[in-house]
Amino acid sequence: MEDIIKNALEAIPVLGHSLANLLGTPPGVYVVMAALPLVFILLYALVTMYMEMKVSAHIQDRLAYMYTGWHGVLQPVADILKLIQKEDTIPAAADKPLFILAPYLVFIGTYAGFAAIPFSSMYVGSDLNIGVLYIIAVSSIVVVGILMSGWASNNKWSLFGAMRSAAQLVSYEIPSALAILVAVMITGSMNLQEINHFQDGGIQNWLAFGGPLPIAKKLLLMPFTLTTFFILFVASLAEVNRTPFDLPEAESELVQGFNTEYSGMKFAIFYMAEYANMFLVSGVAATLFLGGWGSPFGSFMSGPVWGVFWFVLKGMFFVFLQVWLRWTLPRLRVDQLMYVSWKVMMPFLFVCILAVGMILSF
Amino acid sequence: MIDTLPIKTSTGRPLRKEEMVINMGPQHPSTHGVLRLEVVLDGEIVVDVIPHMGYLHRCFEKHSEHMTNYQQVIPYADRMDYLASMNNDWGYALAVERLLKIEVPPRVEYIRVIMAELQRIASHLIAVGTYGIDMGAFTPFLWCFRDRERILDLFEMTCGARLLYNYIWVGGLSHDIPPGFVDKAKAFCKYFLPNIKELNDLLTYNTIFVKRTADIGVLPADVAINYACSGPMLRGSGVSFDLRRDDPYGVYDKFEWNVEVGKGEMGTLGDCWDRYIVRVREMEQSVKIIEQALAAIPEGDVQSALPKRIRPDAGEIYVRTETPRGELGFYVISDGSATPYRVKARAPAFVNLSVMSEISRGCMIADLVAIVGSVDIVLGEVDR
Numbered sequence: 221m222e223d224i225i226k227n228a229l230e231a232i233p234v235l236g237h238s239l240a241n242l243l244g245t246p247p248g249v250y251v252v253m254a255a256l257p258l259v260f261i262l263l264y265a266l267v268t269m270y271m272e273m274k275v276s277a278h279i280q281d282r283l284a285y286m287y288t289g290w291h292g293v294l295q296p297v298a299d300i301l302k303l304i305q306k307e308d309t310i311p312a313a314a315d316k317p318l319f320i321l322a323p324y325l326v327f328i329g330t331y332a333g334f335a336a337i338p339f340s341s342m343y344v345g346s347d348l349n350i351g352v353l354y355i356i357a358v359s360s361i362v363v364v365g366i367l368m369s370g371w372a373s374n375n376k377w378s379l380f381g382a383m384r385s386a387a388q389l390v391s392y393e394i395p396s397a398l399a400i401l402v403a404v405m406i407t408g409s410m411n412l413q414e415i416n417h418f419q420d421g422g423i424q425n426w427l428a429f430g431g432p433l434p435i436a437k438k439l440l441l442m443p444f445t446l447t448t449f450f451i452l453f454v455a456s457l458a459e460v461n462r463t464p465f466d467l468p469e470a471e472s473e474l475v476q477g478f479n480t481e482y483s484g485m486k487f488a489i490f491y492m493a494e495y496a497n498m499f500l501v502s503g504v505a506a507t508l509f510l511g512g513w514g515s516p517f518g519s520f521m522s523g524p525v526w527g528v529f530w531f532v533l534k535g536m537f538f539v540f541l542q543v544w545l546r547w548t549l550p551r552l553r554v555d556q557l558m559y560v561s562w563k564v565m566m567p568f569l570f571v572c573i574l575a576v577g578m579i580l581s582f
Numbered sequence: 583m584i585d586t587l588p589i590k591t592s593t594g595r596p597l598r599k600e601e602m603v604i605n606m607g608p609q610h611p612s613t614h615g616v617l618r619l620e621v622v623l624d625g626e627i628v629v630d631v632i633p634h635m636g637y638l639h640r641c642f643e644k645h646s647e648h649m650t651n652y653q654q655v656i657p658y659a660d661r662m663d664y665l666a667s668m669n670n671d672w673g674y675a676l677a678v679e680r681l682l683k684i685e686v687p688p689r690v691e692y693i694r695v696i697m698a699e700l701q702r703i704a705s706h707l708i709a710v711g712t713y714g715i716d717m718g719a720f721t722p723f724l725w726c727f728r729d730r731e732r733i734l735d736l737f738e739m740t741c742g743a744r745l746l747y748n749y750i751w752v753g754g755l756s757h758d759i760p761p762g763f764v765d766k767a768k769a770f771c772k773y774f775l776p777n778i779k780e781l782n783d784l785l786t787y788n789t790i791f792v793k794r795t796a797d798i799g800v801l802p803a804d805v806a807i808n809y810a811c812s813g814p815m816l817r818g819s820g821v822s823f824d825l826r827r828d829d830p831y832g833v834y835d836k837f838e839w840n841v842e843v844g845k846g847e848m849g850t851l852g853d854c855w856d857r858y859i860v861r862v863r864e865m866e867q868s869v870k871i872i873e874q875a876l877a878a879i880p881e882g883d884v885q886s887a888l889p890k891r892i893r894p895d896a897g898e899i900y901v902r903t904e905t906p907r908g909e910l911g912f913y914v915i916s917d918g919s920a921t922p923y924r925v926k927a928r929a930p931a932f933v934n935l936s937v938m939s940e941i942s943r944g945c946m947i948a949d950l951v952a953i954v955g956s957v958d959i960v961l962g963e964v965d966r
Contacts, residue, residue, distance in 0.1 A: 280724035376604050380626075380947075463718060464790055467948075548784070550791045551718025553948045554626055 253345055257334035265495045268539055269296040275540065276547040300488065308484035315372040322369035323482065323489040329361030330496045337503045338413045340513045340527030351412040352404060355504060356397050359459070362497065363389045366478050369490075373481040381477025384467050384554060391558060392458040392465075395565040396501075399452035402445065402569075402576050403508040406431050412507050419511040422518035428509040440579045444572040449509040451565050451572075453538070456501035458557070460494065463546040465557060502538030503531070510534050601629055606950070608637050614712060614954065615961030617935075626946045631939045635932075638965040646925035652678050652892045653752055655925065660746040662927065663963035665708055668701035668737075669905035670963075671750035674925075676831055677901035677912035678752045681894040689882040690754045691833045695875045696767065697740075697749065698832075699868040703774070704733040705906035706861045706868075709958040713858055714785050716955035717794050722785040729777055732770050739763060752892060754885035764876050771869050771876075778865060786862060795858060796849030799941045799953035803852065809937040812930050813908025814864065815957060818844040818857030825904035837874045839867045854956040861906075861958070891920045907931045907958060927966060931959040 270293060277284030285292030310319055336351035338344040348354050363386050370382020404410055406427060407418045419425050421432060428449045430438035458465035467477075479490045506512055512534070513527030521530075552560070606619040616637035622629040642662055646655045659674040660667040672694055679686065686694075711726030734744045740759055741749040749756050785791055801811070806819040816823055824841040826834040842863040844856025896918040902911040908930030915924040934957050942953045 276720075280721050281728050282724065376602065466718065547721050549719060550714065550785070550788060550794060551948075552790055553794060553946060555946070556793060 254335075256343070257337075257345060258331065260339075261331065261334070261492065261496045261499070264499055265492050266296040266300070268495050268498070268536075268543075269299065271540070272543045272546075275543050279544070279547045303484055303488040306484035308486060309481075311374060311481050313374040314481065315374065318368050318372035319481075320486070322365050322372060323486045323493070325365030325368060326362050327365075327489050327493040327496070329359055329365060330493050330500055332358045332361070333500045334496070334503075336412055337500070338416055338507060338512055339531050340524045341413075341416070342524035343528070344413055347413055348411065350410045352400050352410045352415075352504075352508075355412075355500070356393065356400065359497070359500065360389070360393065362493070369482070370478040373478070375481050377476075378478050378480045381467075381480070385461065385478060387554075388458055388461070388465065388467060388557060391561040392455045395561055395569055396452055396455040396459060398566070398569040398573065399448045399455065400504070400508060402448040402572055403427050405573070405576055405580065406433075406441070406445070412504075412512070416507055416512040416514065419514055422514070423511070423516040426509060426511040426514075426516075437579060437582070441576060444575045444579075445509070447568060448572045448576075449505070451569060452505050452509065453541075455561075455565060456505060456538075457542060457545065458561070460497045460501055460542070462498065462542045464549040464552050466546070466551055467554060467557060498539050498542055499535050502535040502542070505538060506531065506534035614959055617954070617959065617961055617964070619950070619954070621947070621950065623947065626948075628942055628945050628947060628950050631942050631950065633935055633938060635935070635961070635964050638961045640966065642927065642966040643925055646922055649921055651890075651920045652894075652922060655922065656751060657746065657748050659927075660748055661962060662929065662966055663705075663905060663907065663910075663931070663960045664745060665960050666701050666705040666906045667745065667747050668697045668750060669705075669903065670910065671747065672698055672832075673901065673903040673905065673910045674912050675750050675752045676903060677899055677914045678892070678894065680901055681897060681899045681914055681916055682752075682888075682892065684753060684886055684888070686754055686886050687883045688833075688880050689758075690884050690886075692875050692879045693755060693759055693884065694750055695832050695834065695837075696872055696879070697737075699872045699875070700733050700736060700767070700770075702868045702906045703865050704730045706865050707733075709861050709906070709955075710781070710785075710858065710865075713955040713958075714791075716951045717785075717791055719785055719788075719791070722781060725777070725781060725784070729774055732773065736763065736767055736770060739766070751885075753888040754883070758884045764879065767872065767876055771873050775866070775869060778862065782862065786859065792848050792855060794948070795855040795952055795956070796853055798849075798854045798945060798949045799956060800850045801852040801857075801937060801941050805937065805940060806852070809940070810933050811908070811937055812933065813904070813906070814857055814860040815908060815934045815937075817842060818860045818956075819852035820844050820846070820856075825902055825909055829902060831901075831903060833875075834871070836878070837871050839870050839874075842867060854952050857956040857958075893918060893920050902928070905930060907960065907963065908934060929963045929966060931957075931961075932964045932966075935959050935964055 273284045273295070285295040288294040288298050310316060333355045335345035336348050336354050366385045366389075367382045370378045370380075370385070373379070403415060407415045409415055409418070415427075419427055419431065423429070425432040428445055430441040430445055433441065457463075461467075479487060482490060513531040515522035515526060515530055602623045604621050604623055606621050608616040608618045618634040618637065620632040620634060622631075640661070642658050645658050649655055655674060656671055659670040662670050707726040707730045711723035714720070714722035714726075737747060737749075738744050740763060741747050741756060743749075801815070801819050803819045803821050806816050806821065811819075812823070820843050822841050822843045825831070827841055842860050844851060844860055846853070846856060847859070848855045894916040896916055898913070898915040900911055900913045902909050904910075909928065910930055911928030913924070913926040913928070914922050917923040938953060938957060942950050945953065
């Protein structure tokens with residue numbers, strides 16, 4: 221069965237090849253390649269909305285929605301329909317063009333990041349040789365969008381949220397970039413697909429556990445790679461504005477932060493961008509440190525189709541962790557947030573980078 | 583206050599640095615009702631806070647003078663501090679009883695203590711839960727509400743109402759507790775104690791929560807006394823003052839319990855965490871009191887013999903009781919007629935709120951939310 225699918229996938233040039241091989245193909249192919257992550261994001265957003273509500277409900281000893289379909293599974297669809305129908309108000313004093321542009325910019329920044337994420341050994345939107353760098357760079361557009369929304373809303377609370385958000389995202393990009401650097405040092409590549417291939421062969425070869433190196437080196441590397449992985453995960457929480465770093469939209473302080481004035485579809489797009497971003501950072505963490513689409517059992521259950529399964533499973537595991545943390549932890553204060561980034565994460569990462577470099581050079 | 587920075591803009595004008603005046607409320611998620619705070623901000627730092635209140639003013643005191651008799655004030659007292667209606671009712675009823683110089687039957691005293699302490703737990707649960715929300719943790723709130731439901735169920739079974747009870751009347755109670763109440767209340771006490779521990783694990787000793795509340799909004803004991811703070815606000819500053827012990831009413835002197843005070847365990851004495859923990863520990867003490875009262879509840883009448891229209895002798899009285907928020911005082915003047923000549927309520931939340939600008943200068947916006955939450959205001963009582 222699996223061989224048939226594998227052959228079928230290889231037979232379809234659209235799915236089987238990376239951007240480099242696609243240069244000779246018609247433009248329609250690009251559209252299909254670009255649309256695949258979008259379809260994924262939309263489906264994933266629905267699933268995650270449902271999951272978040274149910275997980276939070278069970279953490280809080282309640283049931284969440286139960287009436288729209290079996291155990292309320294259709295509720296996310298109903299929510300989206302409601303948001304589409306809703307009146308889309310723009311405040312009279314808002315800077316209209318920027319106000320309208322901002323949510324799309326935030327979404328574009330996240331969506332563009334998906335282009336370099338390898339969903340399987342056979343599918344990656346664009347097989348860039350600097351994939352990691354590209355993701356770090358392109359996801360910074362989100363900051364511009366958020367700042368834009370806060371400014372254009374002409375609301376003091378929104379502006380506060382946007383300013384906090386910009387400061388937070390800029391500070392936390394540095395630790396996450398440094399953490400990614402550790403993975404790049406070990407694999408010697410910035411191509412996510414290559415990093416993934418590097419970790420082939422099961423759970424023992426994952427970078428979080430030292431990668432496929434001789435056992436002595438591996439054991440030496442392991443404490444540092446695990447620390448880096450943990451820091452990357454925490455930094456990614458801050459990058460997607462999730463608890464305990466959800467200050468930009470800190471409800472109890474800033475009403476709703478930068479998206480206070482947004483309603484209807486624009487709000488939905490912010491919402492979707494947040495969920496998409498959650499998966500993006502999870503996907504990057506999974507690809508870099510947990511073998512991406514690689515099966516944890518070596519060749520068992522591996523292959524391009526199983527690859528999608530494993531990748532989505534790992535990504536969703538982190539998304540679940542984010543949801544879990546969100547409904548458990550309180551929120552940090554602005555200065556504490558900066559403290560964690562600059563005075564806790566950075567020194568640890570510098571030590572990790574130094575140690576990994578020294579171990580690798582032996 | 584405008585400062586000029588040594589930088590010039592492209593047009594040659596000096597760049598100005600201004601403070602920002604921002605309105606927090608009356609429709610803000612963390613003002614616990616319709617409180618409006620005028621906040622002067624320098625970046626994230628709070629320069630000054632001016633609380634504006636009165637959005638929920640319903641003329642409680644004036645209404646009281648225009649009822650046809652003393653009993654009719656009770657439903658209005660219910661609506662003052664709507665999270666602690668039982669305690670309010672008791673305060674007013676006690677004031678009128680002292681004015682009439684009557685004693686209530688012993689069964690009434692015990693039931694009143696049980697009700698007041700259950701209400702205290704319910705009220706503190708909301709204070710603690712919403713404080714979690716202020717800090718960004720949503721789950722403790724719902725856990726607290728789950729436990730509060732049990733208390734409201736007990737109240738519902740007693741008097742049919744879940745929020746505004748009209749149960750404690752002048753001279754007694756509206757009616758006796760129903761059969762089965764004692765067992766259910768005992769079951770609640772047994773059920774509730776482990777949940778406090780659970781709450782502590784989730785929120786109280788959470789590092790982030792401690793970091794957000796310790797050393798924030800420090801209220802020294804002398805300032806607290808000067809501002810006439812009371813309740814957990816005063817006890818959080820380390821002053822052991824509780825009217826249930828220091829100016830006894832009811833049958834509190836028959837039970838064994840402690841007055842909890844802040845000890846500055848996580849930071850400075852009198853910080854937000856101390857005020858928070860005092861509430862959590864008071865819930866444990868309340869459970870203790872309820873258990874003892876349930877075990878010793880005597881049989882008897884629940885109404886003393888009173889004429890239908892009470893006419894106290896001309897005179898005046900000030901009676902203070904300990905509500906979950908602090909010292910609730912009722913100053914009642916009688917001119918010998920069937921309606922009070924004047925009823926003045928000293929609302930603890932109102933007095934406690936006045937110290938807020940004093941302790942929140944120089945903190946950050948997020949801390950301001952922490953401070954407002956730790957004062958535990960109920961706007962129904964602040965505005966009356």
